[in-house]
Amino acid sequence: MAVRSNPTGRQLRLGAELRKLRERAGLTSTAAAQLLGMKQAQVSNMETGRVGVSAERVRTLACHYACSDRALVEAIADMTGDRKRGWWEEYREILPAGLLDLAEVEHHATHLCTAITAHIPGLLQTTDHARELFRQVVPEFPPPDVEHRVSFRIKRQAVLFRDPSTPYLAIIHEAALRMQFGGPGVAKGQLEHLLGMSERDDITVKVLPFAAGSFPGSGQSIFYSSGQVPQLDTVHLDQAHGPAFLDAEAQLEMYRVLLDRVEAIALDPAKSRDLIHNLIRDL
Template sequence: MRNPTGRQLRFGTELRKLRERAGLTATEAGQLMGIKQAQISNMEAGRVGVSAERVRALACHYDCSDQALVQALGDMTTERARGWWEEYRDILPAGLLDLAELEHHARRLRTAVTVHIPGLFQTTDYAREIFRQAVPDLAPPDVEHRVSFRIKRQAVLYRDRPTPQQVIIHEAALRMRFGGTQVTRGQLTYLLDMSEREHVAIHVIPFAAGTFAGSGQSVYYAEGPVPQLDTVNLDQSHGPVFLDAEAQLSKYRVTLDRLEAAALTVEESRKFIHTILKDL
């Protein structure tokens, strides 16, 4: 099979965590299941499909009593179908495809940014300007591939059951005129339109708020069906970085909670964006 996707790797990692918490080696787990150690290793590496029944059997042998986690892992076994992002498999870095897959399956998305408008809320013109500033320079066709990919990711905002979004944006991001006044005006107008959607909560941190947690980085937090399956994405210049260790998840949950506390309410934020738009 092809190299496993980020979601398949995460599934395997969670199986390995269950085994290690039980104090079992892969060989011992294989003996309990009546299969070879190599098969356990392949499951934990995300290289082979695993049925929900096998997940439950493994959980039983591993003495895992967290039924919500077992159910969530079992549900993941039915989701190995490749999504729309696969058409970009040989065009874009694999990490971007993993990000789209993560968003597609997330139960809720939380993001905090200080300079850019979050990707899922960017207009085509705004996104194009961002990608034109990439280092090293992207060829025009590559810029367009990334723009179209970013816009297609926004499908999670428009499907029948859209993914709830909490967005925390610093005033600096609202005042940056990427692409000039016209592009910025279109971007802020679109952001205001999105803020009216029931499943979108946009909060602004004004300059007047002073210092705040996580000011030096953007944070993208995807909630899974259970907290153990949450994922943090840090957007780096070399590509997305995914974090899922329990201590890391806890740290970024607290960071986002503090950011929300420092920000204006949803209604206050909407009025604040209106004020900036009028000044353009």
């Protein structure tokens, strides 16, 4: 089988999960290769996402690794099934690979959650709002790059409109709602769009008001994507140098707790809509 030179984020995650299964079994890659009748390089290539793996091979590996968690095994096996190119591949030579990986994670997620302080979440941004954000990046993007990033961001929002749509919880700090990116007109259009999206059945918007005071994770923009089983969840942290993806079980558990605490102190959906209504009225 041909060796991939640039595996996607999902292919890398599949390989990482196979490595975790092996390590839980207490096997080195050399010992696993001997057990499976393979070369050590083959095991290494599978675990780095450089070669494809079939669902049946995943089940065979799990059996040899004495993994009894059938839900996890089947969820990993399902990761091998979608081999067609996603829409994000048309941007592969245009945008950083991390952005494409984010779109791929969103596409396969069973539930999405974000907690954000300074910006409206990307999945809920208007075209005008997104364009203004990308115009403010340092170093400055050339106009064509701005438009590529805007179109990519808007296409990502399809996960909220497909059938079935992906349930989405957005916890947004009041500060993000009051920032008038692009001026009052753009800000008003963004808030009206956010209000309309918050009324969709599978979208929940909760506002974290200034009055809530301090809260955990206040310095981060956190995006949590749920997989078929909790072990396959992913945390995405939006950073100045590019996106970071976390999937270690301890990290996932920490961010679950953090997001639960933030959600608990946010306004409920009805009061959140009231606050947004008042901000629109004041513009």
